């Protein structure tokens with residue numbers, strides 16, 4: 001069987017993201033199929049038809065990572081372009097069945113099958129299910145009989161197949177050209193699948209399934225060595241839901257990196273403030289982290305409880321103090337307007353930013369929570385009358401606390417942002433090409449190795465955009 005996997009994403013904000021999921025699916029499939037990956041980030045999608053015609057696949061798999069950008073008011077809805085620029089050309093070039101998968105797909109398995117008119121889909125991890133599907137197709141069997149495969153128009157299986165616990169390294173370079181990601185992107189490494197947290201709005205438990213044990217630190221370090229040996233100096237990003245969970249895991253990985261004397265450039269967005277200690281920050285710095293993303297969502301005690309974050313304001317303050325004492329550059333992310341948000345709770349978060357966040361650090365404020373099906377937030381949104389029962393939520397809907405309203409939220413955020421140069425809205429357009437160029441020039445001239453966001457913030461303070 002010949003399987004062509006397609007990464008349709010050319011999104012380059014906040015930076016281009018290599019198609020880790022698609023490459024992992026390719027690795028999972030190669031024992032049962034001849035596999036090729038077409039990555040639209042390389043040529044903007046121009047070579048798609050040629051790639052299909054030349055390879056002559058028996059199955060085409062489309063990896064859907066992003067459905068939208070989860071930003072209220074942006075109007076982004078990617079399935080439309082996906083249908084026009086990928087599904088239609090693929091259908092014209094081949095009669096092979098079209099398979100869907102990916103993290104975005106896994107949130108809307110039924111709705112996206114219908115919207116795109118695809119033949120079948122695999123919600124969740126491809127490992128395990130995809131080889132079974134390929135074997136069945138090779139034997140001329142019925143895909144609807146394969147556990148974990150969803151067929152358009154057919155009833156879903158009761159059982160979902162549990163993925164194998166051992167995760168083989170993706171070795172992206174075997175499948176794609178890394179060039180489009182080298183400058184601004186980061187090489188993704190997943191050390192552990194699943195999440196033990198149950199935040200009110202979050203899809204990760206739906207996408208990744210039950211938490212696994214994860215790779216042992218030696219395997220993680222092996223992967224970093226292999227990446228460096230193959231690609232040279234690239235930034236590596238851990239894409240785990242929460243890198244520092246369970247407690248002690250991140251520390252052990254960092255220690256192994258230090259012990260081997262590796263010198264990687266590392267980042268991760270998955271740091272839970274609850275587990276931030278001076279020891280963890282020191283270990284992360286020694287392992288190669290030049291900055292940390294902190295994602296508390298709120299600093300209001302009531303909102304931390306409402307969003308089910310699992311840590312207290314006091315714990316958050318301790319984490320912020322530790323970050324500042326260690327002078328670790330930090331990007332802070334807040335999600336405002338959740339259930340129960342009022343002017344008072346917003347001010348608790350703003351007060352935290354003023355008192356605990358360094359003015360050299362970046363604060364990103366998101367207003368409105370993207371409502372995803374199957375989450376507790378979706379049930380609340382129905383109860384609050386914000387969403388019709390039965391809405392599949394594929395077209396983005398956002399939750400804003402009825403006690404505040406969208407306008408009230410925008411007003412408060414506007415007022416807070418005025419004069420605070422290090423704070424911005426998540427919906428703000430990214431830095432212009434000129435600003436990026438100017439930042440790069442400045443860094444070259446001064447030999448500065450500070451995080452890029454700090455250089456950009458300084459230019460922003462000078463009035464550049």
Ligand code: B12
Nearest residue numbers: 021022024061063066067068101102103125126188203239
């Ligand atoms: C890490 C991460 C990031 C990092 C990426 C860093 C990096 N260097 O890669 C950063 C912070 C940069 C980021 C940015 C964004 N992200 Co993000 N991100 C994630 C996260 C947590 C993990 C993704 C990942 O790498 N997983 C590991 C891989 C191995 O798993 P996977 O991709 O799911 O692949 C498996 C399966 O899906 C399946 N599979 C994958 N492809 C295929 C294909 C076929 C044919 C088949 C059968 C199966 C299959 O098999 C794979 C192996 O098991 C997910 C949430 C999540 N838990 O999945 C959100 C997620 C993908 N992100 C999301 C969003 C919205 C964004 C942004 C648009 C946010 C923004 N406004 O900036 C940007 C877009 C960036 C871009 N250019 O594309 C959303 C997408 C949903 C949506 N609303 O569309 C998600 C799902 C989070 C959420 N809200 O639920 N993200």
